[in-house]
């Protein structure tokens with residue numbers, strides 16, 4: 056019942072054909088009868104030319120012994136009342152938002168209702184190799200596997216998604232992704248906006264076929280789609296009180312960078328990123344971030360009149376991502392000042408390793424091999440890892456098994472940004488850049504991967520395994 060299927064040969068074979076249109080159709084056409092989610096509330100005239108639809112808020116779930124998660128074809132109202140074929144977790148697109156407290160134990164019984172092998176990786180979460188959903192450890196169609204891990208890290212926004220080698224891009228782009236929020240006492244003491252005032256935002260882009268179904272039609276350089284989506288909603292709006300909101304933002308795109316800004320020129324108050332709270336809040340008016348990275352943002356709607364609108368925009372593509380509509384009574388709310396958290400700086404690395412992200416498929420000249428472990432890292436040892444590239448960026452570099460601290464960026468953009476402070480698990484390496492991080496694996500011994508989180512680069516082999524010993 057709780058069998059783990061590891062079948063490298065069969066997997067690689069199915070993955071090689073996984074990017075074909077025929078396979079995509081096979082996956083999507085069996086969506087008939089799947090669970091429909093979402094609800095339509097058409098926008099009335101007078102709001103401009105673009106009809107906008109209520110932002111979907113994924114349902115909440117707790118990660119305890121009774122948790123279960125099924126990946127299967129489904130259908131979702133992406134806005135506009137017409138249902139689209141997607142891949143869904145528990146029938147939801149995006150999947151349920153899990154919540155757990157630091158110190159809890161998670162046990163999530165996963166069932167693969169797809170027609171091909173997949174896994175769940177808990178991006179950002181420090182878990183044992185057996186629970187990490189790595190490309191070697193796939194769950195066959197129809198099989199189940201219990202992902203079991205203690206929650207042993209500070210409050211932060213993580214996310215979960217499939218990680219099957221050569222098919223991660225397809226599974227994620229067709230819909231399999233969800234948020235996983237960890238809470239702790241330090242965060243609770245800050246009294247940050249919560250409940251309806253704490254909103255996860257999963258940003259991505261999407262392409263559709265003529266019937267409006269999600270499709271995955273990447274090029275080797277990456278899947279850059281034509282339409283923005285937030286929480287699986289096209290052209291969304293969110294009604295907000297005139298108060299302070301906390302947005303937990305994930306770049307859930309396959310290859311696209313977003314540069315966020317507000318249409319009224321107001322700044323975001325940045326309070327955290329991948330690995331949780333920063334030491335202090337920072338006001339920033341534009342934020343560029345890459346696939347896999349997260350932001351913890353406060354937006355202050357106080358002082359805005361009822362009926363006012365503010366657009367969350369992407370300045371790179373010129374997209375209107377999400378319209379905030381100020382309604383209801385003015386609320387209170389505060390922006391925290393002073394110390395949010397204390398972050399102990401990693402220092403005095405004993406080993407330096409250099410990784411060159413080359414072309415669209417290689418790290419240090421090698422493509423990913425499920426069976427190869429490239430190096431060993433002593434448990435508890437602080438190391439400096441230097442990332443370089445000879446082009447084809449952006450390369451958002453993601454490491455499993457530990458959080459890290461970004462030490463420097465030279466060349467290219469040449470600076471570190473406020474959202475790269477604190478603890479990270481994904482860092483953007485752009486063309487002509489060298490990025491250095493400090494990392495220490497003090498969670499578990501075992502095998503973990505590092506890879507480019509542009510999913511098309513990852514699927515083509517820009518990934519390696521290392522072992523913490």
Ligand SMILES: [Cu+2]
Pocket residue numbers: 412415447448449450451507508509512513517
């Ligand atoms: Cu890359």
